[in-house]
Amino acid sequence: MNPRHTRSSLLVGSLLLIAATGVSCFADSGDGGGAASAPAVPALGRVIPAPASVTPHEVPYRITSATPIRVPGGSRKAREVADYLADVLRPSTGYALPVTADTGADGIRLLLADEADLGTEGYRLESGERAVTITARRPAGLFHGVQTLRQLLPPAVEARTARPGPWTVPGGTVRDAPRYAYRGAMLDVARHFFTVDEVKRYIDQLALYKVNTLHLHLSDDQGWRLAVDSWPDLAAKGGATEVGGGKGGYYTKDQYRELVRYAASRYLEVIPEIDMPGHTNAVLTAYPKLNCDGEAREPYTGTKVGFSSLCVPEEITYDFVDDVIRELAELTPGEVIHIGGDEADATPADEYATFMDRAQEVVNRYGKRVMGWHQLAGARPVDGAVIQYWGYDETGDAEREEVVRAAREGAEVVLSPADRAYLDMQYPEVTDIPYLGLEWAGKVDVRRSYDWDPGAYLDGLPADAVLGIEAPLWTETLSTSTELEVMAFPRLPGLAELGWSPRSTHDWDAYRQRLAAQAPRWDVLGIRYHRSPQVSWPASAE
Template identity: 60%
Template structure:
């Protein structure tokens, strides 16, 4: 099946998408009358991520005042909820009422039908089939998540503004990787829940299904913990540069988790340990080996802090924090960091991670940690998140490969490909460049399945991909979006579509997203090698 889907994806990108999207075009808002602009591609040719299989056929379905959204059999509450959300997403751009109706009676010409078929072929757990003809559009999936993804594709088949017509044809689609993630660091600079909800909507539109939240670091603690209240009250009152910081209450966190779940985005919370803990150490003197609390920290250095590995109180702290967080988080994963613990001796690090991983298991969750855990003793089933880059030492890669061969899935987040806080080029104002510049093409133009093959990592070990956005230099919504977009769309493509990277086709489909990004007032970087309209 993987080979078949890859073949279909390759045919799509190299064949179907190679037509109008191969037109040469110049970019620039001030282009003169002699300049050539990117031609608007046909709707099926501008989808991002590209579907695994498309068959265009005949006239399509025009949305109009009589269009309704039907959600299959009466009583399927989750499908009804997917239909309501789709209607909400379509009403603004189309200007249509789009009532949501349960039941299958009178579906001929009724508009948009959402249906579950547990035996649907070629779609897996998150995929779908979309069929459009003059009498209506049918979205079919095995699961409500698949129906939601079908709805996001439907949105791209319609114009950014106006009712429009869904082109005739059929899409059969399913993702390459189960894990397609983005990470947001709210520890270095604090962001309120409403801003993160906006990011969730942006991610879900492109079928990104995981939001990893970096909740704690040296500069701030961002989640309330009832058993250790000063973590948020005091440790949350700082951030890089000396700003006021902030934290989320438990109810705010629950609200965000529910909001993301309604869009089939799982939240993975991270409490980084045993390093990156100055905010915790400043909040409670008893967590320090010498019993003295340090000052709060507002710089950007790393590697100087460590929990006291030899204290029993340290593990009571970990049990309390992870226990409360596990109770708030319905997803399967808890991330325990583990990177840049330079102040923790190797033997202490391994002993500490043994006990921290046991706490995660105690609360019924699966461990996720940065790939430095490979040098210790990853617990059975633990997932490693690889953030190395081209200059990462061979021995470090070999440890990751050994863990992968031992059965530990990998999430790939190479810093010189997917770190969204890396500058695009020397002119980028926010961001850092310690892993090098990451232009839009570099963020997209690589294959996760073969990325670590030279180090001995089999493609089967890759659980998925994730694009982290660290916020040492990012404090505002415009800067957050500018650094994420359009590179996060490359992540979406790599995580979903099985075809090998094809910059020529991808860059033109990326350019076709510009009117949609503009319509949603998303700040984004207009990369000079993308033929923007």
């Protein structure tokens, strides 16, 4: 969780890079685009997230029609990564790129090796005249190395039709491993429903930037999005609405399993969230017996929060919780289930603590680890709980102190400060889709989203208690993939970098250069993005 390289060692490395490439550094400190005043980034390091270590040399590798993809050792998972890479490269290059288990010193080589310093997600990428070799200890590291290789190739490599090339990888060595174990993004499919294909599209975008966790917000006042056999009306009735009165929708269990499988193929773990005891109007619409007065609630299609609550004193509430968590645990190969717990304003404080005690016990009973929004810290977090902090500059000291106290007592913390990490907050300038986003936590520009340190964000929080960061994307105003992308890009890559890269690499002027260089890739991939005036964007994809 701590940086693998000190600030001084990175400075030495940077000076070596400058000497090797003839680059001069004249950085300004302003917020404007000004790419000419920012330090130039050597080609081998022009990727996001910033690698831990880059050592360039002058001899590149060129992919040609004779290039094989070699996976010696017979690992099925490594072969799957190689097949994924071939699927990326074949359409644009037009080359066969056969995947083979044959050993050899040429081509693109994916190697698994027991090198402890690479950890579970790290990799080493070496590029030279004869080969590009990605070495990792685990298949996840190979996959992350492949994402770096993609970014080292021209943006046209992302095309699904043949392009002329050439397909040249800069020469040198990248050594890389993540700062934090948890690098997440949340997608709210409850306020507006998103189809399996739309979620898969977002998963692919997250994978490009080495995000390893997809948190799905599956229930809220406006909709319930997962079939539950023991409570079928949760989906049939609770899933029939969304913000604005649309038709809503839900995932069958098979569809949900497919999302989990697809995410795993991109080395993302899915963390499902069932928000409770508040944010439950869709539940109370489907099952009146979970209301203390026994009366069904009307479907809700607005955006207000804090008005709903499960009936804490009634035992049937815990039958519901047990059934839902049991079925959800059966669908969850990962270790974590998120139980929400935020904005339960309609639940008295003593009842809130009672409910969270019992809900946490259910999660543990089914072999899963509890995660909850940071209000859980004000109750009684169980051993091993993960607290997700979503406060912002105006959050009171008492809430912050509760989180710090819980961390000192053993909880781990995922940081999602709303005025920096919430991707649904509006940009300061109007986008080409002007109705997108909210502003209750303020307007968040690209620099503010990037320019903070998770390890020092909450005063008094032990550094080793920070499990990582997450970028939530709430969807009160978002209903299409295009709208998701405009709000996520260009802020998502910066948040991904905060989770992955050593703190010592953090530099706004260098980062905005690397960010601008991503735009042609997004153009080829068909990703819509906001052209923030803080970045000097290229004029076109080519």
